[in-house]
Amino acid sequence: MKIYDITPPISPHLVVWEGDAPVALTRVSHLAQGDMFNLTVMSMSAHTGAHVDAPGHFLADGAGAESLDLHILVGPALVVDVRGQAQITAAVLESLHLPRDLRRLIFLTDNSRRRLLADRDFHGDYVGLSADAALWLVEHGLRLVGIDYLSIAAYDQLRNPHHILLQAGVIIVEGLLLHDVPPAAYELYCLPLPLVGSDGAPARVILIAT
Numbered sequence: 001m002k003i004y005d006i007t008p009p010i011s012p013h014l015v016v017w018e019g020d021a022p023v024a025l026t027r028v029s030h031l032a033q034g035d036m037f038n039l040t041v042m043s044m045s046a047h048t049g050a051h052v053d054a055p056g057h058f059l060a061d062g063a064g065a066e067s068l069d070l071h072i073l074v075g076p077a078l079v080v081d082v083r084g085q086a087q088i089t090a091a092v093l094e095s096l097h098l099p100r101d102l103r104r105l106i107f108l109t110d111n112s113r114r115r116l117l118a119d120r121d122f123h124g125d126y127v128g129l130s131a132d133a134a135l136w137l138v139e140h141g142l143r144l145v146g147i148d149y150l151s152i153a154a155y156d157q158l159r160n161p162h163h164i165l166l167q168a169g170v171i172i173v174e175g176l177l178l179h180d181v182p183p184a185a186y187e188l189y190c191l192p193l194p195l196v197g198s199d200g201a202p203a204r205v206i207l208i209a210t
């Protein structure tokens with residue numbers, strides 16, 4: 001069984017969204033100093049590394065991360081290659097000729113070719129969805145969409161794609177490490193922490209080749 005771990009390692013070196021809190025892993029109890037055990041306290045944004053967006057991220061009365069349905073977070077998924085596209089639009093999606101019964105879709109973009117998640121500096125020129133692409137996904141019955149940088153939506157139009165997807169109950173998974181993942185069909189396991197009332201949650205995300 002081939003498992004692809006598409007979760008970036010979480011450390012203070014991990015890139016975060018511009019202005020977002022950096023990751024801190026602070027040792028507060030030390031074996032080397034005579035304490036009975038080592039103990040680490042962590043501090044980070046709920047949107048660190050591989051993570052889900054909950055409806056409450058963009059919708060005033062939206063549900064928290066604990067409400068997300070595991071039946072959507074786990075199941076067959078397709079990784080599609082859209083490298084070479086500057087933005088993922090409805091026209092790009094149309095050209096992919098995706099299976100009609102597809103429910104989970106993950107985009108392998110130039111973000112992976114550029115290894116943006118491995119660069120400590122935030123880049124605003126990443127590839128994301130346009131609003132018409134978000135509408136297309138909703139109209140075609142998608143329930144989960146994932147991408148290989150820190151936002152599903154293009155930098156210059158953050159609100160509408162998020163809004164359209166979250167309003168329709170589509171789960172958004174961001175920050176996926178895909179540079180070694182061949183575009184293909186997989187079994188997806190995306191397991192966000194059930195942070196009650198949170199607008200997002202970090203997740204361990206793996207793909208198993210089928």
Ligand SMILES: [Zn+2]
Binds near residue numbers: 047051052053151174
């Ligand atoms: Zn997010």
